[in-house]
Amino acid sequence: MASVQLPTFTTTPIEKIPSIVSRIRKTFFSQKTRPAAFRLKQLRKLYWAIVDHEKELLEAFKQDLGKGYFEVMTSEIEWVKNDIIFMTQHLEQWMKDEKPADIPWSHRIVSPRIRKDPLGLILVIGAFNFPVNLSFGPMIGAISAGNTVVLKPSEQCPNCAAVMQTIMEKALDPECYICVQGGIPETSALLEQKWDKIFFTGSVNTAKVVAQAAAKNLTPVALELGGKNPAIVTRNADVHLAARRLLWSKTMNAGQVCMSQNYILVDKEVAPSLIAELQVALKEFFPSGAKQSLDYSRIVNVRAFNRIKKMLDSTSGKIVIGGTMDADQLFIEPTVIEVSDPKDSLLVEESFGPLIPILAVDNLDQAISIANKIHATPLGVYAFGTKAETDRVLAETRSGGASVNDGFYHGIIPTLPFGGVGDSGTGAYHGKASFDCFTHGRSITKTPNWVEKLLAVRYPPFAGTSKLTQYRTMGVLKPDFDREGNQRIGLLWYLITLGAGSASKGAFRAVLVAAVYLALRALMEGRAWKALK
Incomplete structure (x- = not known):
């Protein structure tokens, strides 16, 4: 794999951005992207370009994030390929006019219907943690809906970004879809342009900048953000399964997953058992240690490494499992920390790394109260316990999604709508929701002369x-x-x-x-x- 030659990451000149946007907008008004045949051909060509550049993508992931083969294939390459096939199989049906329900008889004479119109010019700003999935995924939805697209991949994964640009230039019509590379200056220049929708995946702080820029032009936004996601383990939960499933969700991509739990609230009666089971599961997942495993990713860069390290240094909690770090390799071991204060920095801040703080609570009432105080609208909630207990958690908390007796399973079903609520985002995509995200339901009537x-x-x-x-x-x-x-x-x-x-x-x-x-x-x-x- 080391012999694979990767394309060079090259920043797009800022002065070219206005003309790029103007050209892509002009293409949209030419109606070129509207026919189903055109959309399908673009998606199918994109599929085969991804297949043809699989080796380059694998090497790029290895260099940018240290991701292993299985994780890259399942959460990135195969996911996106599957998304394309699903879209192509259903696109023509989704594009058909929809007959609205509950129209009074007195109005049916004007043949009311809902037409599926593309929104126009779309800006997709991707994220570093799943650089292909979180960039190509929204773009596929925008292409399916008949829009023109400018994709801005994350500069924090430059090798993946460069390969994505190569794939787009090989497969897609350059007058309709283009990749713009760069960092904050280039993103700022893009945000100064007029868009018909912006799709952003990333942090809450950056989302506020995106939303403010969009508001100047009344541009709608879809924001897929993070969240201080709670996991709640009751005294009646299967602690063995809870430990395995939560460790799985926190070690994927070294914890750099917006959906993974930020902390675990566990009944004090079973807290020692949960910690013991986490130790057992960790040994099973990485028999020779996470550092030696080809399946365990690295932190994306030095800045992120130092941020996570600072969080661990600042906590008043006690490390009970792990804690090993290597700045040269950007390695942070899965680390379990016992904390005693709901205001501990590891709970109230999002680690976005392999830190697993555990807070023992007296009962389910206290767990729900703490979760709601720390973050009222997380991206996910993960409840472990009896049906009555997990039903209570779902009823008395809010979140973008939830998985009962598991860690973020709701987020890995490719056709289930995925999105946040409140501070964890707005809008949803995946499957048909990706098509709907970039489509305007245009209500139309046709009144005959004789009426x-x-x-x-x-x-x-x-x-x-x-x-x-x-x-x-x-x-x-x-x-x-x-x-x-x-x-x-x-x-x-x-x-x-x-x-x-x-x-x-x-x-x-x-x-x-x-x-x-x-x-x-x-x-x-x-x-x-x-x-x-």
């Missing part, structure tokens, strides 16, 4: 006419509830449902009741047509 007489009710003069009465007959709903908020049951409905509770006749009567009710409702709605005549 003009029926529409006379909307034209003045109104005074001294019965037009308001006609209008109310046509479309105004009457409440089925009283002033106290109680639902009313009409006399007719009461009479036709009398005695329908018999177990032996329940099924038949239910069908009969439904049929009678729908027939009567249809007759009543027919009054609207009479009012139009």
